[in-house]
Amino acid sequence: MEQKWWHDAVVYQIYPRSFLDSDNDGIGDLNGIISKLDYLKNLGINVLWLSPVYQSPMDDNGYDISDYQAIAKEFGSMEDMQRLLDEANKRDIKIVMDLVVNHTSDEHTWFEQSRSSRDNPYRDYYIWRDAKPDGSAPDDQESIFGGSAWHWDEHTQQYFFHLFSKRQPDLNWENTKVQDEVHAMMNWWIDLGIGGFRLDVIDLIGKEIDKGITGNGPRLHKLLQEMNQKTFGDKDLLTVGETWGATPEIAKLYSAQDRNELSMVFQFEHITLTWENGDKWNPIPLDLKEFKQVLTKWQVELADGGWNSLFWNNHDLPRLVSKYGNDKEYRVESAKMLATCLHFLKGTPYIFQGEEIGMTNVAFENLEQYKDIETQNFYKVRTEAGVTHEHMMDAIHENSRDNARTPMHWDNSENAGFSKGTPWIELNPNFPEINVEEALANPNSIYYHYQDLIKLRKAHPAIVHGSFTPVFEDHDKVFAYVRELNEEKLFVICNFSDEALTLDVPTEYQKQDLTCLINNYQAVTAISETLNLKPYESFAVKL
Numbered sequence: 001m002e003q004k005w006w007h008d009a010v011v012y013q014i015y016p017r018s019f020l021d022s023d024n025d026g027i028g029d030l031n032g033i034i035s036k037l038d039y040l041k042n043l044g045i046n047v048l049w050l051s052p053v054y055q056s057p058m059d060d061n062g063y064d065i066s067d068y069q070a071i072a073k074e075f076g077s078m079e080d081m082q083r084l085l086d087e088a089n090k091r092d093i094k095i096v097m098d099l100v101v102n103h104t105s106d107e108h109t110w111f112e113q114s115r116s117s118r119d120n121p122y123r124d125y126y127i128w129r130d131a132k133p134d135g136s137a138p139d140d141q142e143s144i145f146g147g148s149a150w151h152w153d154e155h156t157q158q159y160f161f162h163l164f165s166k167r168q169p170d171l172n173w174e175n176t177k178v179q180d181e182v183h184a185m186m187n188w189w190i191d192l193g194i195g196g197f198r199l200d201v202i203d204l205i206g207k208e209i210d211k212g213i214t215g216n217g218p219r220l221h222k223l224l225q226e227m228n229q230k231t232f233g234d235k236d237l238l239t240v241g242e243t244w245g246a247t248p249e250i251a252k253l254y255s256a257q258d259r260n261e262l263s264m265v266f267q268f269e270h271i272t273l274t275w276e277n278g279d280k281w282n283p284i285p286l287d288l289k290e291f292k293q294v295l296t297k298w299q300v301e302l303a304d305g306g307w308n309s310l311f312w313n314n315h316d317l318p319r320l321v322s323k324y325g326n327d328k329e330y331r332v333e334s335a336k337m338l339a340t341c342l343h344f345l346k347g348t349p350y351i352f353q354g355e356e357i358g359m360t361n362v363a364f365e366n367l368e369q370y371k372d373i374e375t376q377n378f379y380k381v382r383t384e385a386g387v388t389h390e391h392m393m394d395a396i397h398e399n400s401r402d403n404a405r406t407p408m409h410w411d412n413s414e415n416a417g418f419s420k421g422t423p424w425i426e427l428n429p430n431f432p433e434i435n436v437e438e439a440l441a442n443p444n445s446i447y448y449h450y451q452d453l454i455k456l457r458k459a460h461p462a463i464v465h466g467s468f469t470p471v472f473e474d475h476d477k478v479f480a481y482v483r484e485l486n487e488e489k490l491f492v493i494c495n496f497s498d499e500a501l502t503l504d505v506p507t508e509y510q511k512q513d514l515t516c517l518i519n520n521y522q523a524v525t526a527i528s529e530t531l532n533l534k535p536y537e538s539f540a541v542k543l
């Protein structure tokens with residue numbers, strides 16, 4: 001496998017709306033990001049993925065784009081964007097843009113043209129179908145945000161297709177003009193000097209609507225190979241696809257180098273384990289053994305001929321310490337344990353803003369405090385179908401995307417230093433205890449743990465390229481593994497429970513005079529036949 005710069009990169013994801021507001025309109029912006037580049041550099045990351053900052057009516061907070069070559073006014077201007085690229089470049093930080101091309105906003109000129117008449121040249125940029133004879137939708141496909149995926153257009157008397165909100169019509173990727181327009185737009189961004197693309201729900205663009213196929217459609221990989229060839233293929237960029245339906249086999253199709261598609265994918269198999277039958281509004285407890293099996297499978301199967309990305313959370317998911325750790329008594333210990341567990345795996349790690357200080361889920365009391373369109377839609381759909389308010393509020397507390405979207409905590413001043421205006425969404429009330437200022441002042445903070453993990457990744461090729469072997473495979477509370485490359489052998493152990501545990505250690509792992517690379521209680525310098533682990537204890541040692 002040819003070595004690439006993004007193999008040992010660490011990416012930080014910014015949700016710009018909630019990061020830092022420099023002009024006090026209550027919404028984070030590009031100048032806010034620029035002012036924190038030194039903070040991010042100090043953390044050690046070398047890539048920033050920005051959730052969408054393009055012009056948008058913000059029906060889905062920017063994942064509904066009305067102009068791909070303009071910046072939303074609440075985020076700043078194209079000059080600010082150029083300055084962000086320049087300032088990031090000075091610090092050797094690359095900027096990865098969010099490429100949302102499964103759909104546009106209904107305010108994009110393509111859609112405005114498309115819906116203006118049936119014979120408009122842009123009509124086929126989107127997916128239009130006749131009603132059934134009884135006037136109902138062409139079929140019963142559902143939107144990922146709840147309800148039918150078809151919306152009736154009174155003016156032209158046809159339905160258009162939208163897998164997300166009705167204000168996010170799906171582009172028709174069978175139309176080569178759509179492909180050409182998207183490629184040209186991508187090249188325009190590449191020429192501006194960006195470091196890559198995160199491709200939003202890219203597994204949906206090969207869809208075959210009339211056969212009811214949406215994810216992993218038959219034309220998907222051909223479309224990606226063409227995109228690669230016409231845009232980033234001969235540039236040294238990081239490209240990561242959001243691919244909910246990927247299995248390891250499919251992930252290799254996307255990311256094997258000789259296939260010329262993408263650098264890597266985000267797969268979600270470990271995430272959906274706590275969703276009953278894939279339904280996030282019916283959360284179930286984590287089964288650690290299953291979780292380990294899934295993560296192990298991905299480590300082993302993508303060892304060659306593909307590349308993993310590593311993440312516990314993002315702007316669509318709950319906060320990791322609330323989901324997989326203990327956000328109360330053991331918040332710091334469990335946040336460090338989860339970080340160690342992820343950052344010693346093979347793949348490119350992603351840190352979501354606030355993760356590095358152990359931000360937690362929020363539990364707003366009232367539905368109105370939630371701003372996310374998905375949360376609002378599903379509350380309505382499910383309660384209308386008979387689910388109780390209590391059930392939905394519990395599920396929202398657990399899995400609403402707004403858990404990740406409450407403003408970043410910079411300090412303990414008003415609005416956590418996020419904005420002097422009224423924030424677009426309320427803050428998590430725990431910001432006086434959990435904030436960047438506190439983290440930077442405390443040498444034992446989660447922040448410095450992340451900083452250490454990033455340094456270790458740069459210093460130990462075994463973390464980036466080594467083999468992966470699970471240890472204590474049948475244990476239901478401990479995730480442990482070995483990473484090995486040439487002479488180097490690293491042993492990582494993580495207690496995922498709030499119990500103290502005693503383990504019988506196989507002889508091969510019993511060693512004296514160990515070098516401890518990282519720990520969240522005391523450093524471990526010897527392992528004998530029994531190993532005592534404190535709640536959420538984790539460490540990595542060189543065997």
Ligand code: NOJ
Nearest residue numbers: 060063100164200201316
């Ligand atoms: C996935 C994005 O991560 C999510 O935030 C968005 O709502 C959908 N794609 C639609 O673009």
